[in-house]
Amino acid sequence: MMEEIIKRGKIIEKSIEELLPIKEPEGLYNAARHLIKAGGKRLRPIICLLSAEALGCDYRKILPAAIAIESIHNFTLIHDDIMDEDEMRRGVKTVHTLYGIPTAILAGDTLFAEAFKIISLCNVDEKNLIKASKKLAEVCIDICEGQFLDISFESRYRVEEHEYLEMIRKKTAVLIALSSSIPAILFGKEEEIVNALWDFGLNAGMGFQIHDDILDLIGKDKIGKDWGSDLIEGKMTLIVIKAMELGVELKSFRNRNAKVRDIEEDVKRLVESGAIQYAKRRAFEYIERAKKSLSILEDSYAKSLLTWLADYLISREY
DSSP: OHHHHHHHHHHHHHHHHHHSOOOSSHHHHHHHHHHHHTOOOOHHHHHHHHHHHHTTOOGGGGHHHHHHHHHHHHHHHHHHHHHHTOOEETTEEOHHHHHOHHHHHHHHHHHHHHHHHHHTTOOSOHHHHHHHHHHHHHHHHHHHHHHHHHHHHTTOSOOOHHHHHHHHIIIIIHHHHHHHHHHHHHTTOOHHHHHHHHHHHHHHHHHHHHHHHHHHHHTGGGSSSOTTHHHHHTOOOHHHHHHHHTTOOOSSTTOTTOOHHHHHHHHHHHHHHTHHHHHHHHHHHHHHHHHHHGGGSOOOHHHHHHHHHHHHHTTOOO
């Protein structure tokens, strides 16, 4: 299965080179392409291709939409790193660390604008393209709202689980939901199919983000970014919310002076308290919901790949 995912990843890489080239001024575009060149799993555009295949459609006609989604994703990463003051991403220095905050902001803005230019290149009916572009804009608004909620939680001492889930729905899950549903929009499929594929991506995205929060604590050197940064920055993850409910005290939480040893001790407490196991269980529940949404599609190899990929989202180690 992974070989098939890698094969589609290569298709995405080739399209990225064509649709997101380095142009003048090079300083701006080097910054905008920095994280893209660093790699990444390309999960969102791969899901987009697989969804088109599962619908029995020619993914080549909507390849620009997949690249537009990857462009938006990288825009969010650049701005997210600025706000969180993170120094590492995908095993390399973050954009603002290398190029400075002003250039990083412009690099992110450039990727955002390029996404809407690129999606217009899809070879589909114009009315469907308008619907897809509108949905892309709505998702971008949701992402900004989710990021704001995430930041606002950092100044609070109590956040409810339902608030956290709403935050990750907007900040992370909706873009994955768009990845899986935008082929159905672009190819003019029935609303029932569009909604089912949206639900697949949304629930898969919820599971993905919860697992990502877990990896921030137990992934250490494998994750390619600052280990334990969620604790130090005071992120109200599902794990921390559950730990607080259980009365677990964390030394490194909202402590910029925390040592590696403090983080290690806190992770041990989170494991022993059952908070991490609780998050794992919730992530699994979301992935199971995601897979059920695919029942609307006829059985196919692409559908089996989507099912496999959903499971991978919560079993990956980085």
